[in-house]
Amino acid sequence: MKHIRNQIEEAGGRVFRFGGAVRDAALDREPRNIDFLVADLDAEKLEEILGSHGTVRDTGLDVPAFAFRRKGAAEEQATFTPARGASIEEDLGRSDFTINAMAVDLKTGERIDPFDGASDLHGRWLRAVTDTVFEDSPIRLIRTSQIAVRLKFQVDRGTADLMYSSAKLARNLEPDEIWPEIVKLLTLGERPSFGFNIWRATGVLGILLKPLADCDVSLGKKRIPNVLDHMLVALDSTPSTKLRVRLAALLHDLGKPGTYQEAEDEEESFIGHPGLGAKLAGKLLKRLGAPKDLAKDVKHLIRNHMFNDAFDLSDSAVRRLLDRVGPDMIGDLFDMRFGDRIASGKPRLAMGKLGSLRTRIERMLAGEPDKPSVKDLAVNGKDLMEALDIEPGPEVGRILRELFERVLFDPDLNKKSKLLKLAREINKS
Structure with missing residues (x-):
């Protein structure tokens, strides 16, 4: 990028690294992408300079910005945004959070931090730059959770209050805006439940994922009677980071509120909840714009998650389970059920029964004797x-x-x- 920077400076411009790149460097994290802010140079001239070094793509945002890919490179390496304000500080004021409103002058090395983002980095806080941060860009209501989960940061009280008062704006978001953020939330953090609980506390969940919010009820006498709490623990507890497994763990009991039956002398029942849950999950994923094949897999996992995992299952019963679920999905089903067992307060069953059955199936698939002892x-x-x-x-x-x-x-x-x-x-x- 040095040649590009030199050419921009020769044309009278100034180049600043800003946003997530500055934040991640301060946190000793590998930046997911590198953003540059270019001052004192118009957008047309910037695009011309970038085009002489590689491929340029307008990001299509309200603010002019160019994604750049060097000649011969397989992926885009950086985004260059022309400054719009009278000062760099004014441009940084359009950022979402203080930790993203910092810049470094590449010529002088000076750090520009008008909103004290460094202090919030140290305290691990997500703090809104302005009171209109969510009105200016409602997608930030969604993005807040995935950033908090990915960085393991807390949302400060004032920002949470702003989310609550702006939650209704989530209705205006399109699926192609929402879905990528949900994917990041589910796959890029160790404890994705934290992000869903941020939405839950600020009212965003009920607007964005109403079928999930409808599970915020307590049913029966389980260790975790609240259905939503149970599913969030299952989500965090599954050993897999695959998107279809985490989605299935998150949504696996959507059908419980609609099938709950209470008996006087017996434990409560939820007859048919896997089938209803799969149906509700399919509708939700379709509305969110999830790929059809992914939605199909998630429904399949949910529909089959209540399989019998008894120690004394017959060989024919094990083969029927394998035939019904499929060799390519059986491992994911076990990972999902493991999270479900942990969330039900049954870790020994997760390690014992599930482990035994999984080993039998793995041996069966490998053509080995299928009953370990x-x-x-x-x-x-x-x-x-x-x-x-x-x-x-x-x-x-x-x-x-x-x-x-x-x-x-x-x-x-x-x-x-x-x-x-x-x-x-x-x-x-």
Whole structure:
């Protein structure tokens, strides 16, 4: 970019790195993209200079901005935005948050920070630059959550109040604006539930994702009776970062409020909720503009998420499950159900029953014997008695069964040294 910068400066312009690039550098993060602000040079001249070095594309935003790709490069490397204000500070005042309203003069190295974004970076706060930040660009109502999740920042109280008072503006957003932000929220952060809870607290969720907001009710006597809370914990708990798995975990119980039945002497029931949930999820994803194939996969996972995972399933029952779900989807279904089990307060079932069934299916697909047992462990009762100095009896069997459950969940543990170390920990518990 040095040649481009030199040519811009020779034409009388000044180049500033700004926005996310400055923020990410301060956070020691690899910038997702590099934004440059160009002052004292009109848009036509800037486009001409960029065009002499590569391919230029107008980003199509209200503000003129050019995405640049160097000759021979496969992807766009940067965005150049002509300054519009009488000063750089005025242009930075059009940013969304203070942490994005900083710039660095590439010629002098001077940092320009008119809204004290550095302090908010240090405190890990998302703070709006102006009171009209969401009125100026309603997509920021959506973007706030994904930025907060991705950076692990909190939304300050004043900004949350602004979101609440501006939430109705989310109705004006188009699917092609909303969907990319939801994808980022679900796939780029460790705890996406945090972003959905920001929308929940500010009223955005009910406008943007009403079927999900309708699940903000408590039903029955579960560990997490609130259906929305349960789905958000399932979302965070799934071990997969695949979009279809995370969407399915987020939406898997949409059908529960509509199928809830309470019985006097029995546990509450939700008969038919997977089918209704798949239908509701399909409608929601269509409205959000999700790709059809993705929506189809998500519905398939939701429809099948209540499969029987008993230890004593017959071989034919396991094969029917595999045939119904498909070899390409079965792993994703287990990842989704794992999150569901954790959210239901059943981690041992997630590691035990699910792990056992998953191993059976993996062996079946590999053409191996499909019923793992304690005999497959790299240690036996004699090994445990010698290592732990214990007598034959029920305690040996208990430790072996516990080791077996751990190995079902994590097959890499099935090494003698690792198992004996685990056995010592189990023996002390």
